[in-house]
Amino acid sequence: MELPQYADAHKAWKYSELECKVDPLEEIVKEFEGGNYNLGKIAFLKELGRAAYQNPLSSGPVRRQREKKEIVILGQAEIRAEGIAKAELQDPPSHAVEVRVCPVCGANSLVVFQHTLSGDEFMDMVLDYSPDEPIAVEIGQKDVYAVECVCCSFNVDFQLKNPREYGLPIEDYWRTEYPSR
Numbered sequence: 001m002e003l004p005q006y007a008d009a010h011k012a013w014k015y016s017e018l019e020c021k022v023d024p025l026e027e028i029v030k031e032f033e034g035g036n037y038n039l040g041k042i043a044f045l046k047e048l049g050r051a052a053y054q055n056p057l058s059s060g061p062v063r064r065q066r067e068k069k070e071i072v073i074l075g076q077a078e079i080r081a082e083g084i085a086k087a088e089l090q091d092p093p094s095h096a097v098e099v100r101v102c103p104v105c106g107a108n109s110l111v112v113f114q115h116t117l118s119g120d121e122f123m124d125m126v127l128d129y130s131p132d133e134p135i136a137v138e139i140g141q142k143d144v145y146a147v148e149c150v151c152c153s154f155n156v157d158f159q160l161k162n163p164r165e166y167g168l169p170i171e172d173y174w175r176t177e178y179p180s181r
């Protein structure tokens with residue numbers, strides 16, 4: 001990799017820069033180097049990295065290309081994803097409540113799913129996760145339980161903490177405190 005002819009080789013296998021500017025591989029290495037690593041943080045970073053390799057927007061979202069005055073080449077994948085994300089909001093059985101900018105691909109296609117915490121389905125999820133510990137939630141309280149990008153496939157759920165709690169510059173997704181994450 002140090003030979004001149006391979007100087008640009010990283011472009012072939014390395015993902016393009018994430019919207020949140022976090023380099024997941026670099027951060028995973030750093031986290032392990034610290035010795036006392038946080039499994040939740042590693043899981044979050046792994047998901048950022050996995051989605052980064054799936055990201056179809058190799059030059060970033062159209063918005064960023066415009067900021068950099070780069071020539072906007074395609075944008076089709078982004079336009080399609082944003083359309084699908086909007087359609088999720090219109091779909092009554094879906095729990096989609098909002099669409100945000102994805103921390104990986106930067107498209108406006110991160111679908112936010114919310115559930116009323118007293119709902120049976122959600123309680124089953126909680127019980128599966130932590131059968132022995134009380135959950136500090138109010139009946140009828142609504143909270144986000146998952147986010148998923150329909151463009152790059154980035155998805156995390158409430159079993160991980162909010163990214164800021166792992167020191168990552170990504171806005172909060174959920175507000176409820178669940179035990180043992």
Ligand SMILES: [Zn+2]
Nearest residue numbers: 102105149152
């Ligand atoms: Zn995305």
